[in-house]
Amino acid sequence: MGKGGMSHGGAGEDKDGEEENMAAWLVGINTLKIQAFKLPPLGPHDVRVRMKAVGICGSDVHYLRTMRCADFVVKEPMVIGHECAGIIEEVGSEVKDLVPGDRVALEPGISCWRCDLCKEGRYNLCPEMKFFATPPVHGSLANQVVHPADLCFKLPDNVSLEEGAMCEPLSVGVHACRRANIGPETNVLVMGAGPIGLVTLLAARAFGAPRIVIVDVDDHRLSVAKELGADGIIKVSTNIQDVAEEVVQIHKAMGAGIDVSFDCAGFDKTMSTALSATRAGGKVCLVGMGHSEMTVPLTPAAAREVDVVGIFRYKNTWPLCLEFIRSGKIDVKRLITHRFGFSQKEVEEAFETSAGGGNAIKVMFNL
Amino acid sequence: MSGGSCTEGKEHEKDGENLAAWLLGIKTLKIQPYHLPSLGPHDVKVRVKALGICGSDIHHFKTMRCANFIVKKPMVIGHECAGIIEEVGSQVKSLAVGDRVALEPGISCRQCNLCKDGRYNLCPEMKFFGSPPTNGSLANKVVHPANLCFKLPDNVSLEEGAMCEPLSVGVHACRRANVGPETNVLIMGAGPIGLVTLLAARAFGAPRIVIVDVDECRLSIAKNLGADETIQVSTNIQDVSEEVVKIQNAMGSGIDVSFDCVGFDKTTSTALNATRSGGKVCLIGLAKSEMTAPLTPAAAREVDVIGIFRYRNTWPLCIEFLKTGKIDVKPLITHRFGFSQQEVEDAFETSARGGSAIKVMFNL
Numbered sequence: 001m002g003k004g005g006m007s008h009g010g011a012g013e014d015k016d017g018e019e020e021n022m023a024a025w026l027v028g029i030n031t032l033k034i035q036a037f038k039l040p041p042l043g044p045h046d047v048r049v050r051m052k053a054v055g056i057c058g059s060d061v062h063y064l065r066t067m068r069c070a071d072f073v074v075k076e077p078m079v080i081g082h083e084c085a086g087i088i089e090e091v092g093s094e095v096k097d098l099v100p101g102d103r104v105a106l107e108p109g110i111s112c113w114r115c116d117l118c119k120e121g122r123y124n125l126c127p128e129m130k131f132f133a134t135p136p137v138h139g140s141l142a143n144q145v146v147h148p149a150d151l152c153f154k155l156p157d158n159v160s161l162e163e164g165a166m167c168e169p170l171s172v173g174v175h176a177c178r179r180a181n182i183g184p185e186t187n188v189l190v191m192g193a194g195p196i197g198l199v200t201l202l203a204a205r206a207f208g209a210p211r212i213v214i215v216d217v218d219d220h221r222l223s224v225a226k227e228l229g230a231d232g233i234i235k236v237s238t239n240i241q242d243v244a245e246e247v248v249q250i251h252k253a254m255g256a257g258i259d260v261s262f263d264c265a266g267f268d269k270t271m272s273t274a275l276s277a278t279r280a281g282g283k284v285c286l287v288g289m290g291h292s293e294m295t296v297p298l299t300p301a302a303a304r305e306v307d308v309v310g311i312f313r314y315k316n317t318w319p320l321c322l323e324f325i326r327s328g329k330i331d332v333k334r335l336i337t338h339r340f341g342f343s344q345k346e347v348e349e350a351f352e353t354s355a356g357g358g359n360a361i362k363v364m365f366n367l
Numbered sequence: 368m369s370g371g372s373c374t375e376g377k378e379h380e381k382d383g384e385n386l387a388a389w390l391l392g393i394k395t396l397k398i399q400p401y402h403l404p405s406l407g408p409h410d411v412k413v414r415v416k417a418l419g420i421c422g423s424d425i426h427h428f429k430t431m432r433c434a435n436f437i438v439k440k441p442m443v444i445g446h447e448c449a450g451i452i453e454e455v456g457s458q459v460k461s462l463a464v465g466d467r468v469a470l471e472p473g474i475s476c477r478q479c480n481l482c483k484d485g486r487y488n489l490c491p492e493m494k495f496f497g498s499p500p501t502n503g504s505l506a507n508k509v510v511h512p513a514n515l516c517f518k519l520p521d522n523v524s525l526e527e528g529a530m531c532e533p534l535s536v537g538v539h540a541c542r543r544a545n546v547g548p549e550t551n552v553l554i555m556g557a558g559p560i561g562l563v564t565l566l567a568a569r570a571f572g573a574p575r576i577v578i579v580d581v582d583e584c585r586l587s588i589a590k591n592l593g594a595d596e597t598i599q600v601s602t603n604i605q606d607v608s609e610e611v612v613k614i615q616n617a618m619g620s621g622i623d624v625s626f627d628c629v630g631f632d633k634t635t636s637t638a639l640n641a642t643r644s645g646g647k648v649c650l651i652g653l654a655k656s657e658m659t660a661p662l663t664p665a666a667a668r669e670v671d672v673i674g675i676f677r678y679r680n681t682w683p684l685c686i687e688f689l690k691t692g693k694i695d696v697k698p699l700i701t702h703r704f705g706f707s708q709q710e711v712e713d714a715f716e717t718s719a720r721g722g723s724a725i726k727v728m729f730n731l
Binding site: 070116117120122124125127179257266271280281286289290291292293294295296297298299300301302303304305306307308309310311312 | 434480481484486488489491543621630635644645650653654655656657658659660661662663664665666667668669670671672673674675676
């Protein structure tokens, strides 16, 4: 588990001459500090992983800026970060499938495995979920973490540790494509070409979507989307009055009915556009979490049996993500735009860069 | 097809001339002749015997429109009907003169992708009784495709046949929401649609059904129809959180499916909040165009919103439910009227008033 204690003091060795584990702690608004992170003892089904690659997520930035995310509030210092991969250092007594030296990607969330949702396989919705860097659970931007072995997935030889860390955001796109039943006949619209829109684009292509149109307000992000294989890109505005006109443009660009729309932004405007643009009997997948209350044309959509499918994180996606990356069906490398090392200064700069958005898509730590 | 023309009413009831209730303007219905088209090889002519009034009929009556459908010229009203076959087209094999049938109102094109996919209720070329510009069926007789006329078993009355139409909405919703022996159901609204949804959910095996409404009388009808619990709620959106707690307590376990049979911000918000993670909210009631609702927290619990528009392939199942007694729609028919100018006006007045009037039925 990613729990542990915070001890103050410098990096380097502790009094027993062992390496002291360091982590990036969120101690207050806009305040990250690299400090010691004491790991719990290794349980029989756990492994200890030396972190090598950790990506920054929008939710990490949100916690940095506000010390909260929706109903989750950071009440005490917490280690940040959750998109990660590393190398096994030690395995628990009952661990059979992994050995020290194995390169693994980590699925962040430990569910209870006992509730109805878990037993049904919808463990992403487990009310007792312990998820890296969702308070009060410590994250993984650290030298090492302890984690259940069954949530550590061995990387094929041709998949790098950075690509391993990218499995986490990619999983969101994969889970969304599954829930929306993307396949060789589903024409897809993606609202937003940020990190989540882009992994959704990549996943939709891998699931066989024949035509994908993506929209955003930012020209640069649209050009990245084009590079990544979008069939059509459209620059849209932030002005809700423009919805009707943009729906027309989107339909023209698709050239056929839109079967599934992914709202990877989650604003009234993007959701309204998606609901209006999707064909009768289609689906709108709400992936982005913008505002809590939304004002949208829900009824006209319902009257065309356009369903709204909710997406929360992912379940059982790592094996598929790794297979997509291994086979080259998905190439995530282009999404990694900035790299930083693990020092106080670089941690601060990395978060600043990620928070700045724009050209920064995925900011990656190499430890 | 149910096309036909309106001839000015100079010759009423002469030589069996077909008469219908025409919507001529806001709150203006007039019984006038209705000239039927000739019978196609796959059509039947039906003497209409029972016809119920729907909320959409009232809406057309009051405003001459319903969402994007606008009544631009006089139109025969009504669509929930059953009757007796008077004549069959040359290619009609499965029906005979004298057969008692319930009518499915909508004629789809059968050629578009949606039709070929089986989702014909979404056909963009749908010609639906009483949806402008297609004439409805509050008439002595109509002409209709034989394959949309369903024979009634001996123990199912013509009035029950007419009730298949609203019941179909509930049945279609239960199918789309996958209601079964493990789905605990919440129903927002105990009007005609909430009540047929209650009946359908029970027939589909829902183990526990809680229904809410602002009106005590409607809630007591719901209780008589088999709701496990009824809760009176307010129209005040501030009360949502408190009501969600009451609802969840009344259910006693997670709510798997919520049917919003009203379609206001408050009812949709309540449904979204009350439904368990991974559950579904079915939006049946089509009240407002734009809604303000807590979509994001619901999506973040993977509560999906399922849209419902009319129905498809529901008549056989509705008739079977009625035949076996698994569903009893008779308590929903609260008022009856005959087919005369005065009674047509009174009937619409009664239906529009709501309250204790659930289904107002014409007997022709």
